[in-house]
Amino acid sequence: MRLHKDAKVDLIHHVPLFAGCSKKELRAIASLADEIDFDADKVLIQEGRPGREFFVLVEGEAEVTRNGQRIDTVAAGDFFGEMALISKQPRNATIKLLTPSLLLVVTERDFSRLLETSPEIQRKVLIALADRLPPETV
Numbered sequence: 001m002r003l004h005k006d007a008k009v010d011l012i013h014h015v016p017l018f019a020g021c022s023k024k025e026l027r028a029i030a031s032l033a034d035e036i037d038f039d040a041d042k043v044l045i046q047e048g049r050p051g052r053e054f055f056v057l058v059e060g061e062a063e064v065t066r067n068g069q070r071i072d073t074v075a076a077g078d079f080f081g082e083m084a085l086i087s088k089q090p091r092n093a094t095i096k097l098l099t100p101s102l103l104l105v106v107t108e109r110d111f112s113r114l115l116e117t118s119p120e121i122q123r124k125v126l127i128a129l130a131d132r133l134p135p136e137t138v
Helices: 005-013 023-030 108-117 119-132
Strands: 034-038 043-045 053-059 061-066 069-075 094-097 101-107
Touching: 005 023, 005 053, 005 101, 023 108, 023 119, 053 108, 101 108, 108 119
Parallel strands: none
Antiparallel strands: 034 101, 043 094, 053 101, 061 069, 061 094
């Protein structure tokens, strides 16, 4: 299954980091997203390693572990790794596919380039990041 443009936009629209973006801005972000099929057992994110991409799970299921313990399961429509687009912090969990899966993948490099050329998207992403900070840090 391949997604049409509007389906990519709809999936990315649900990511809190992009909540303030207009339809046109969401289209620009979605245009960066590659659709990639992965086999089951593929480790997408490794705890402790630097993050260089963001994922939206289109089809399939994955497990989330921290310190070797399963803490969650994610399925179609879920997203992860979005903070890697902004932060250089290491990943805080491991995500491994349980089934063959289709994902949208946006690399940090492509997203950084978009932010450099679109100050309005950059501003909205920064506002979304500030909104996610705990009250005691503001």
